[in-house]
Amino acid sequence: MTIPxxxxxxxxxxxxxxxxxxxxxxxxxxxxxxxEAEINAHLAENRVDLILLDVxxxxxxxxxxxxxxxxxxxxxxxxxxxxxADHQRMAGYEVGxxxxxxxxxxxxxxxxxxxAVLRRVRRSPSLSYRRATSVWRFxxxxxDGKRDEVIAPDGYQVMLSSRETALLKxxxxxxxxxxxxxEIAAALSxxxxxxxxxxxxxxxxxxxxxxxxxxxxxxxxLRTERGTGYVFACDVTREET
Amino acid sequence: MTIPxxxxxxxxxxxxxxxxxxxxxxxxxxxxxxxEAEINAHLAENRVDLILLDVxxxxxxxxxxxxxxxxxxxxxxxxxxxxxADHQRMAGYEVGxxxxxxxxxxxxxxxxxxxAVLRRVRRSPSLSYRRATSVWRFxxxxxDGKRDEVIAPDGYQVMLSSRETALLKxxxxxxxxxxxxxEIAAALSxxxxxxxxxxxxxxxxxxxxxxxxxxxxxxxxLRTERGTGYVFACDVTREET
DNA sequence: TCGGGTTTGTTACAAGCTGTTACCAATTCC
DNA sequence: GGAATTGGTAACAGCTTGTAACAAACCCGA
Numbered sequence: 001m002t003i004p005x006x007x008x009x010x011x012x013x014x015x016x017x018x019x020x021x022x023x024x025x026x027x028x029x030x031x032x033x034x035x036e037a038e039i040n041a042h043l044a045e046n047r048v049d050l051i052l053l054d055v056x057x058x059x060x061x062x063x064x065x066x067x068x069x070x071x072x073x074x075x076x077x078x079x080x081x082x083x084x085a086d087h088q089r090m091a092g093y094e095v096g097x098x099x100x101x102x103x104x105x106x107x108x109x110x111x112x113x114x115x116a117v118l119r120r121v122r123r124s125p126s127l128s129y130r131r132a133t134s135v136w137r138f139x140x141x142x143x144d145g146k147r148d149e150v151i152a153p154d155g156y157q158v159m160l161s162s163r164e165t166a167l168l169k170x171x172x173x174x175x176x177x178x179x180x181x182x183e184i185a186a187a188l189s190x191x192x193x194x195x196x197x198x199x200x201x202x203x204x205x206x207x208x209x210x211x212x213x214x215x216x217x218x219x220x221x222l223r224t225e226r227g228t229g230y231v232f233a234c235d236v237t238r239e240e241t
Numbered sequence: 242m243t244i245p246x247x248x249x250x251x252x253x254x255x256x257x258x259x260x261x262x263x264x265x266x267x268x269x270x271x272x273x274x275x276x277e278a279e280i281n282a283h284l285a286e287n288r289v290d291l292i293l294l295d296v297x298x299x300x301x302x303x304x305x306x307x308x309x310x311x312x313x314x315x316x317x318x319x320x321x322x323x324x325x326a327d328h329q330r331m332a333g334y335e336v337g338x339x340x341x342x343x344x345x346x347x348x349x350x351x352x353x354x355x356x357a358v359l360r361r362v363r364r365s366p367s368l369s370y371r372r373a374t375s376v377w378r379f380x381x382x383x384x385d386g387k388r389d390e391v392i393a394p395d396g397y398q399v400m401l402s403s404r405e406t407a408l409l410k411x412x413x414x415x416x417x418x419x420x421x422x423x424e425i426a427a428a429l430s431x432x433x434x435x436x437x438x439x440x441x442x443x444x445x446x447x448x449x450x451x452x453x454x455x456x457x458x459x460x461x462x463l464r465t466e467r468g469t470g471y472v473f474a475c476d477v478t479r480e481e482t
Numbered sequence: 483t484c485g486g487g488t489t490t491g492t493t494a495c496a497a498g499c500t501g502t503t504a505c506c507a508a509t510t511c512c
Numbered sequence: 513g514g515a516a517t518t519g520g521t522a523a524c525a526g527c528t529t530g531t532a533a534c535a536a537a538c539c540c541g542a
Contacts, residue, residue, distance in 0.1 A: 089350055090350060093353035093354065093357050096357075098357055108331060109327050109330055109331060109334075112330070120317070120358070120362060148474075161498080163500065198501060200500075200502080202519065202520070202521085203500080205519095207500090209520095217520090224518095224519070226508095226510090227510095402489055439492060441490075441492080444492085445490085447531060467499075
C-alpha cells in the first residue's frame with residue numbers, strides 16, 4: 001500500500017503549514033497550495049489521493065473550485081471551512097465534496113475522516129489520482145500525454161526531456177494564467193523550497209522555448225510576464241480518448 | 242443507476258420509521274432494523290448499499306456491531322449517535338465507519354452525506370476478488386502466468402528469463418505507479434539489501450525493454466522516471482480463467 | 483563430473499539531463 | 513540619460529541513465 005498523497009489548500013499560511021507538517025508527521029505525503037492555479041499545476045504533474053480544500057480562499061471560492069474540479073476529475077475532496085451552517089455544508093456536498101469539516105477542528109478527528117474517505121476509495125486497486133492525460137492541442141501543436149509525444153504543426157515530432165514535458169503539462173493545465181516561478185517550481189518538484197534562489201525555472205523555460213517556439217527570441221506561446229513569471233498565452237483544448 | 246438500498250438501524254421505533262419514510266420519500270429504498278441479528282438476517286437475503294447505524298441500541302453497541310460488520314463485509318456504514326464528543330467520533334471512524342453523524346441532525350444534510358458516501362462507492366469499481374487469475378493483457382501483449390508465456394501483439398511468443406518474468410510481474414501488479422529501484426529489488430528478491438549499489442535493476446530493465454518494447458530506445462511501456470525509478474505506463478487488465 | 487549454453491550481476495564508459503553561474507540585453511525607475 | 517532591476521542564455525559541472533563487455537553462477541544433459 002502506497003503512502004497517501006494529500007494536497008492541502010488554504011490561504012492562511014500558518015494554518016497551511018501546520019496542516020502539512022501535521023499530516024507529514026502522521027505518515028502522509030502532504031503538499032501545500034493556495035490557489036486554483038496551483039491545484040491545477042500540481043495535478044498536472046503529481047499524483048494526489050485527496051485534496052483538503054479550504055472554502056474561503058483569498059479571492060477564490062472553494063465551493064466553486066470544488067465544483068470545477070469535480071466536473072472533470074474524480075479526486076476525493078474534503079472541504080474545510082469556518083462556515084458551519086447547514087446550508088453551507090449542503091452547498092459543499094452538492095458540488096460533490098466527500099466530506100465537510102468545520103473549523104476549528106480536532107486534528108485527530110481530521111485524520112480519522114481523511115482515512116475514512118481514503119479507505120473507501122482505496123478499496124479499488126486504483127492508483128493515486130492524476131489528471132487524465134489524453135491529447136492536448138495548442139496553437140497547431142499536439143501533445144499526446146499517453147505516448148508522451150509532442151508533435152509540431154508541421155507533423156514532425158519534437159523530443160522533450162522529462163523536465164520539459166513536465167513544464168509543458170503544468171502550462172497546459174493553466175492556459176492564460178500567469179504563474180510565478182515559485183508556483184511552477186512547486187508543481188514540478190517534491191521539494192519546492194530547494195529551488196529558491198536559482199534560475200532553474202528560467203533556464204528550463206528557455207529550453208522549452210527553444211524547442212516549441214517558432215522564434216524563441218520572440219515567444220508567442222510561452223510569454224514572460226515581467227516582474228511576475230510566465231504565462232502560456234495560447235488556447236488549449238483537451239481531447240478525451 | 243439503480244436505486245440505493247439503505248438499512249436503517251435504530252431502536253427508537255419513532256425515529257426509525259421517521260427515517261425510513263423520509264428516505265423513501267427521497268427516492269431511496271429503505272428497510273428498518275433494530276438489532277445485529279436483524280442486520281445479519283437482512284444482509285443474508287438482500288442487497289444493501291449503505292447501513293445507517295445508531296450507536297446506542299437497546300442492549301447492543303453500534304460501534305461493536307460496526308466493527309464486526311466491517312471485519313467481514315465491505316458495506317458502507319454511517320454511524321448516527323447522540324454522542325458527539327470527539328473521542329466517541331474517533332471510536333466510530335476507528336472501527337471503519339464511513340461517516341459519523343450527530344443527533345439531532347438536519348435531514349437534508351443527512352441525505353447529502355449519505356449521497357456523498359454512495360457516490361464514492363459507486364465510482365470505485367467493485368473490488369475484484371483475488372481469484373487465481375493467470376492471464377494479463379497490456380498494450381496488445383498477453384502474459385499467461387500459468388504457462389509463463391509472453392505473447393507479442395503479432396502473436397509470436399517471446400522468451401523471457403525468469404528474472405525478466407519476475408520483473409514483468411512486478412510491473413503488471415503496479416501499473417502507472419512509479420517504482421524505485423529499491424522497491425523493485427525488494428519485490429524481486431528476498432535479500433533487498435544485497436542489490437544496493439549495483440546497477441542490476443537498470444540492466445534488467447534494459448533487457449526486458451529489448452524484448453517487449455517495439456523501440457527499446459524510446460520505450461512506451463517501461464518508462465524511466467528520472468531521479469525516481471521506473472513506471473509501467475500501460476493499462477493492464479486481468480482476465481478471469 | 484565435465485562442458486557448453488544460458489542467465490545474471492558488475493564494471494566502465496558514453497550520452498544525456500539539469501541546476502548554477504556569469505555575463506549580457508532589455509526594461510524600468512529616477 | 514544613467515543606475516538598478518529583471519530576464520535570457522551559453523558554458524560548465526555534477527549527476528543519472530543506458531548499455532556493451534566481461535565474469536561468475538547456474539543449469540542440464542552426456
